[in-house]
Amino acid sequence: MAATSKENHTKSIKTFKVIQSEVNSINRVALSVDCVIFGFDENKLKVLLIRSDLKKYQCNWSLLGDLVKPHEDLDSAAYHILKQRTGLNDVFMEQVHTFGEVNRHPAGRVVTVAYCSLINIQHHRIKILDNELHWHEVDSVTDLAFDHQKIFEACYCWLQKRVQEHPLGLNLLPSKFSLRELQNVYEAILNIKLDRRNFRKKFFAMDFLVDIGEEEQNVPHRPGKLYKFDYEKYEKKKKTWSGIDF
Amino acid sequence: MAATSKENHTKSIKTFKVIQSEVNSINRVALSVDCVIFGFDENKLKVLLIRSDLKKYQCNWSLLGDLVKPHEDLDSAAYHILKQRTGLNDVFMEQVHTFGEVNRHPAGRVVTVAYCSLINIQHHRIKILDNELHWHEVDSVTDLAFDHQKIFEACYCWLQKRVQEHPLGLNLLPSKFSLRELQNVYEAILNIKLDRRNFRKKFFAMDFLVDIGEEEQNVPHRPGKLYKFDYEKYEKKKKTWSGIDF
DNA sequence: CTAAATTGTGTAAAATTTACACATTACGAA
């Protein structure tokens, strides 16, 4: 109560051994990563889910996740899941949020770190041999196992916001894409309609699209030009966001 | 390799007991929370640091943190630190990022969840009896213990961005404040100069400020009007952010 | 009473965003 500064000071100092024993004691919890993997197909935003591996949640879908091993980096654990499930290596992935409510998991205390990933569905379609995996349209995702619905929704919100300030969306497309496809991606993610001319104007003005001199193939109408995204130029010029607006 | 769907399916099903044993096995790590507590004083953005409690880092400052107990929610753990160190209860706090590199902490595997908090320094100044705690100007924060420098920088970046889309800044001020003080907060956080008339115009246009009919006291010049922020109105009208811009 | 400091206010120019229409190209069917 009436502790002096000196006493407080003393109280807050710990030897390395004390800390170490605290770290290695029962003060530990299971840690998992859960991946919300988005894809884009048939002009719909989709998310990759797996049938829950717990009997109790047998009829529910869940996110792809796994426990983090004691000698595994968090990011590595997330990448590992992605590699394991989709066969994909160099994919876009970002940590979104950590969910740590005491009773969030029925098997005991499990804190989970949610990651968001955006991949090109075409690239790995063949890898999904496992019929327990399925691409769901985001609008129809309900009743996920555990607290995965909440996690999914947080990640979807995150995506909707993030895609507006960072060119994430391109990860859902092949490296060559038409402006219409790009617009479809944005419309699907944000669930809005955009004006075609203004959309094109905006992207051309940003000056990150490179006309590669090719055109769409096998479309039943005038083919659109194909572009690629110049990430280097983007990195150099990217906006230092500034403006109060809420 | 040539596993059938059926086989994959089987492989991915686990009984509750198996899961439970995985959760309770050695697959566990220590988990901590670290709080980056911002304050605003003398027109400077400051952060609350403590002398490292580890001998090895004796001459370094570090963030306020603690291990999360097995039966403690993450958010609760973070609030607890804040309560313990500042005596403050209802403060603004948000989770920012989780840092989980294997070797980030010298005492063993400790994954840490970083939280950002914004408080009014005046409100609790008296609580800092502990002379191991100190408010540092953000610009002069260097060489924090462990990976705390990295965590601090991530949180500072987060703040600079977040403050532009959400009225966080107000948490640094008393409930009654002048527009000049508000502008000072924004200038300090963003480290830029703003045009006074445009700043006022912008905030008045947002229509969240309520003139409470009082004025500044004891200023050696014409006193400014005092306002409060109407959070309810904000919640109702807040912007659903929409616009591609990067 | 005067000087110093800071508040409070409006407008014109510039930049950005929005709304909107028509000619062009390729395919497929008759």
Place this chain on the structure above:
DNA sequence: TTCGTAATGTGTAAATTTTACACAATTTAG
């Protein structure tokens, strides 16, 4: 081969938002 269909590609005018900028009013201190 021609025509209908479906989508691409393009510019401009109006509206809105953002920026730059100056002077009178109020209070305190001396």
